[in-house]
Amino acid sequence: MDLCVFGVDDGYAEAIIRGLRASFLTEAQYQQMKNCASIPELKSFLEETDYQNCLQADNPQIPTSILRQRLKKKLADEFEYIEAQSTGTLTKYLFHLRCRFMIDNVVNMIEGLKNKIDIEILLSNIDPLGWFPEIKNIKVLEGDDYSSLYRDVLIDTPIGVYFMKFLEESIENLHENRTLNDIQNLFREMKPEYIRTSLKKMWLEDFYVFCEQELMPTSQEVLLELLKFEADFKTIQVIYNSIGNRDLNTAAKIITTRKQLCPTIGNLYPDCEKMYLQAMTLDTLREAVKGCDNYRDLLKDAPDPLKREEFNVQTKTLDDIMYDDECRRYALAFDGQGSYGVFYSYLKLKEQEIRNIIWLAEMISRKLAKNHPGWKKIIIPFSHLGK
């Protein structure tokens, strides 16, 4: 039924996205990019593609960071346009999508401030997709006082909810008769990466609930599937990264941290929860997830996290494997009709494309030999469909 009325409100926005499908770089174009010998050459190549307008005013010898910023700006502009064309649920939905980038921005800002990086540099590096006016006020942050940061600045922002939940949870976890000092200690020791993961987990769960409650069945079907996978992906990542992590020295600490960071949605939760929380090696992790989907196959090629020091550019890391599988799923979701999955996939696939371009730009600027295995480490959106 919802397929009949999908076009009434969301047809135009969807049509724009379908049109933007043509802007994805093709395999042949990636091949040509790989043949570029220098950054100016790469830039002039990109000027022949859809990225033309956002690069024209720049100096040919463009630094990678600025290149990334420009590409992201273009994506953000497109997204903003679509957001402006949307109504009702779709607007809310698109806004939810943006929250992920806002979380990234906030955590990046906090991290930067902690490391005493100049605020101007930080501001110029924020992801345009996750921009919101309060972001510059994060400067108010003093030391590690996250609660006052929340109280003064973030309370009004879209991600304030997540931040509050995060603060509450972390304080609750302290022992009963906590003092102010304990809380300060807690914040001091907290790593930005930990904040990021927790916030994203909350966002993901919240987004999942949103999709479940507000979207039409077709969109639900597509999106919940994608979100479940993303949650599982996060879970596996958390477990994987915590294996052999020196900061988490006791088994009990590992398990509580994991429990805090793993999303409570997805295919793995709650069936496999007990097993993966206990997994202390790659093999036990593999064993833990074998019941679900094809995760076991995915993990088959993952390198052992205990030998993390031996990793180099050539290693196909867990992230690479997961991105590859993600890309396939998003491309499939993109080709589905009449669902909000298109917007989600478009964003994800474009992100992947930007990651690819930046990766290649890095490879080019480092002047690596053409037979270096790193050149193959790009995942081309939609390349999975033809096969």
Add this chain to the structure above:
Amino acid sequence: MSFFRSKKMKYYSLVIPRESAWVVMNELARLGQLHFVDYDPQLPMINRPFANYVKRCDDSLFKLSCLELLLKEFKKNLNYCENVEELLDYFSQVQYDRMKPGHTYFDELESEIEQKKIQIQEQSANLQNLLDRVNIITEQQLVLENAKEILGQSMFQQQTPHNPNDYQQLKFGQLIGVIEKEEEVRFKRIIFRVTKGNAWVQIKDLNNQQIDNSMRQSFHLNQNNTSSPRCLYVIVYPGAEESSSLKMKLLKVCDSFNRQRIEYPNSMDELQRKMMELNQQLLEVKNLIEMSKQQLEQSLDELVLQKQGCNCSYFEYMRLYVLKEKYLYVNLNYLTMRGSIFTGYFWLPEGLEIMVEEKLRNAMKNNRDHYPTGQIQEIKPQLTSPPTYFNLNEVTMPFQEIVNTYGIPRYQEVNPGLFTIITFPFLFGVMFADIAHGFMLFLCGLYIIFWKNYLLKQTDSMFNLMIPFRYLIVLMGFFAFYNGFIYNDYLSISLNLFGSCYSPEKEEWKRESKDCVYPFGVDPVWQASGSSLNFMNSYKMKLSVILGVIHMLFGILMKGVNTLYFKNYLDFFCEFIPQLLFMICTFGWMDFIIIVKWLNTYENNTDPSIIETMINQVLKPFDKPVNPVFPNEAEFQLQLTQILTLIAVICIPWMLLPKPLILGSKNDKHKVNMSDSQYQPLVLEKQVSEQDEDNNQQFHNDLQNAANLKSFSEQSNEQHDSGEIWVHQMIETIEFVLGGISNTASYLRLWALSLAHGQLAEVFYDMCLAGKLDIGGILGGLLGGYFYIVFALLTFGVLMTMDVMECFLHALRLHWVEFQNKFYKADGYLFNGYSYKKILNDNLKQSNSK
């Protein structure tokens, strides 16, 4: 006859040494008659030898467009080029005076453009900075003034409290500054949260946009509202100590809004002094602005300046030169580079070799280093068929455009554009037939023709759009005028020009004499009779069918002409002849009996019905007609119709069967040939490998052989599919037979549209004018005037615009579908000459103010 068929093309190869490539291409572009063939369309532009040059040209154009924006901002009017030929001559003059190789001139221009761009942008950025500076200073002044008002005297007179716990004596600190207007609410909230409500915030609009604009106006600059609205804030908080944590926090918050914060002086005197200081600064900056603005204008004026001998501004000169250069390199990219030699292929209209050779000699002469210039050589065309090229002029262009919109004629096929010149306006005229309306359209066309030069300058004129189609409009108007006479229709009234043959007599119409015939058109007496509509309908209907069949027969004849020209005798005998016979024996015969019926007079109630005759001819082939068309010769008519029907029926299988059968049998023979031809390339390859590889000639042969072989095998592939041939032929046959009927019926629109036009005109006339003109007196005059205006507006709006459009579209359809499907293949591609003149003309700009 150059318009009847497209020009004969010849295929040439061009070999140029690398050193003189630029000179040769430069000369050839002046000729404008070469159609370069891309040697490998699949190869991306970026991988071609001159991609870099094209890129550089693009960059320069981009820089120029940046400069153009600035020129517009400072309201500089450029002189635009109007005559490309003159400009091109000037280009070569400049080249000649330089005494250096031609292609290096672009390098000079490029660096000059770069320099100019940097210089001018720097100056304008400078100016912008100064303007911003002024803004900041005025803002500061405003903030201070307002703060003084808000805070008042008492702020300076605070005493150090004797007792810190006494709230009455608590000292207050203050912060003042500027924030964006849209952040006002957020700002207040954050301050509230940070101070837990213990601060007093006052916010006031600055109206900075107005100030900015008035300031810009005072310097005669464009007003552009880039600055967002801002407002000033004043915060008063308890505790004046320098390092109180509240103050530190507030400072942080205020600073995080990235707008300026201003230190508030401690005493009234200081405040006054600060204001004076700011005033001083403001004056200085304003002087600076005046100066830098003058500088900027000076550099911009340099661009507007017209150099001696050149017919446009220097800026335009550079832009067009870079465009020209880019075009040259794009075309040079169509050539292959092997070693130091460029090889390319192009199509050239027959008979122009001498001119090309002359240009090449010219290039040699003009070339300072006297490098050998290129040479051309005719070779056999490759796979692709030649482009279609017509020498058009302003009269023929719109008609060819009508045809091209449907499809470009195949190379050398009969061009329907030639006939369209007359048939199109004529068929339009049949539908739009009205003496007055036609004449108005005719006058409109004449006006555009004679006042063309005047209209060209009127950029906002409606007629401006019609200029290219002026001859079409004149002809359309003329034929509508002419057909109006045939139908004797003047705004729905018949004119009695030659004296009617009938005169009223006792409520009857009496014919003057038996031989009296109205000399031209329809006797006006018909309008007075009650059966005028019946008579005109039958007359117009028959006329449209007659015109339609003639038009279609003509189309079929053109097919015959095409088959003979291409020596395709199979199509001639198996398609053209049966089609022609079929059309003649069915609808040709119908036309014939229509005319016979017009010529004969029949006894009471024995006049034959044409439709009945046609139907009975097929359904009752052995019954004598009851009311024969030829009076008293029913037997003869029966025999004739039997023969005609038989021929028409035989024509159908004739169209369907022989062609696929013959093609099929040819196919079998072909297979045997194929096995022979496969040996050929092997032998050739061997020869080639033995010879010197750099030998260009051999390379051509090789290419050619490969191409021929490819086309050979492709052809055979096409023919292999005999099933496809059958299906194709079946569709063709069915389309023609059914199309014969439906197309003839389609020509009835000639009658229908003319009827609609006539009826509309009549309604307007009856409603607005008839009767209203008889009322006498002043009232009658006023009413008459009013109704006349209504009538004129309706006639113009409905008949002269909408109906013209409608008749135009129907005439278009009759040509595209009914006429052209009889013979027109329309699968050619246009000749695209390599010409500077064309590219520059396409990129010329019109100066707006004139």
